[in-house]
């Protein structure tokens with residue numbers, strides 16, 4: 001039976017979180033149809049006038065513009081998507097799920113809504129990944145961690161210009177921190193480095209989780225029974241203060257059986273052990289690595305696809321231009337593959353991972369994977385899922401190139417001025433007092 005959200009279903013949906021593009025509401029009502037679900041609403045679509053069609057049927061019914069249709073031409077269903085929501089769902093199901101593993105991906109269900117419910121035609125219903133499906137073990141506490149890992153590898157593409165060689169030895173996340181600090185998007189540098197989280201070394205994974213706890217920004221959140229208990233709601237947050245740390249330690253009481261002062265460490269160990277043991281990030285890393293030309297190579301393939309003179313080659317020095325010009329004589333199919341892989345990798349570099357835990361009782365082997373926490377002698381069931389696997393707009397390619405240059409040069413500037421980013425925190429390379 002088709003699910004339709006009606007005015008009578010409007011009660012019980014509460015704010016769960018948001019990003020740049022979407023608003024997420026969680027269900028707390030009593031309807032079994034929506035129990036354990038969240039609703040994901042695209043912000044841009046929310047503001048459409050009632051009479052305006054939600055399905056953007058330009059381009060013969062496809063929501064894609066000309067070049068996007070070319071890019072994704074091997075996937076007929078995707079190309080013929082008539083609304084952004086249909087497209088997003090299909091992209092997750094058809095492209096990301098096979099790459100990341102269906103076990104870790106939830107494409108969700110598109111549900112029609114009546115005008116009395118929301119000023120929309122349809123929304124996406126997803127499982128609430130901060131919870132275990134209801135009814136299995138009622139009354140058990142559920143603790144979930146959300147990690148936005150970002151890019152976990154250093155690029156090795158030969159198309160990286162000499163002046164950007166720093167990209168080969170410093171993670172993009174770390175370099176981006178310098179730009180964010182300059183732009184006052186953050187007030188201090190994160191201690192987190194994705195290279196640790198993706199390292200496959202238990203010690204480095206643990207170091208990464210500790211760093212995320214210390215400086216969560218928009219990369220780390222914790223939920224208890226669906227409510228946020230750590231991290232920023234609807235955005236980032238600064239360094240963890242003593243008071244926040246104490247409140248978190250206290251909130252962990254009902255899940256981690258340890259004395260005061262020891263629970264947070266145990267929780268960090270639990271998350272690190274799970275990331276290490278489950279190998280969840282290994283696949284994500286492989287998908288991120290589909291970007292093997294780096295933006296400095298992929299941008300040339302982009303100009304091939306849009307059949308326009310390459311704005312980048314125009315500005316390169318002689319040494320770089322010779323190498324990059326070669327990319328303008330490759331077959332169209334090759335250009336399409338380079339750019340398509342770049343976009344798939346971009347999704348994988350921007351998604352988040354949710355891992356939900358509940359204490360396990362008895363020795364029974366269950367449906368879920370489990371992890372053992374030595375420090376407290378406790379076993380937990382866990383389930384993991386990637387969220388926010390959105391397709392990035394094709395027209396963002398030029399922005400990606402510009403931002404990449406800006407990130408590398410801002411970082412270098414900071415290093416040069418201060419001989420080390422840490423020193424830059426206090427003197428702030430942008431000249432702003434902090």
Ligand SMILES: O=P(O)(O)O[C@@H]1[C@@H](OP(=O)(O)O)[C@H](OP(=O)(O)O)[C@H](O)[C@H](OP(=O)(O)O)[C@H]1OP(=O)(O)O
Nearest residue numbers: 019020021150176218235346347349350390392396
């Ligand atoms: O470019 P980045 O690495 O800053 O990633 C953007 C994210 O920034 P952050 O993780 O804070 O660095 C950014 O996150 P915030 O809005 O800063 O929380 C978005 O996720 C953005 O994607 P989209 O435009 O919403 O599709 C992201 O843009 P894409 O690069 O993934 O297109």
Ligand SMILES: Nc1ncnc2c1ncn2[C@@H]1O[C@H](COP(=O)(O)OP(=O)(O)OP(=O)(O)O)[C@@H](O)[C@H]1O
Nearest residue numbers: 017018019020021022024126127128129130387388
């Ligand atoms: N299926 C889910 N279950 C539980 N919580 C979720 C789910 N999907 C999203 N959330 C929560 O809502 C927040 C915003 O969702 P999401 O990341 O999809 O938004 P976005 O606008 O795409 O973000 P971004 O700006 O990073 O692209 C998440 O950070 C997470 O806390």
Ligand SMILES: [Zn+2]
Nearest residue numbers: 300310312313
């Ligand atoms: Zn070029």
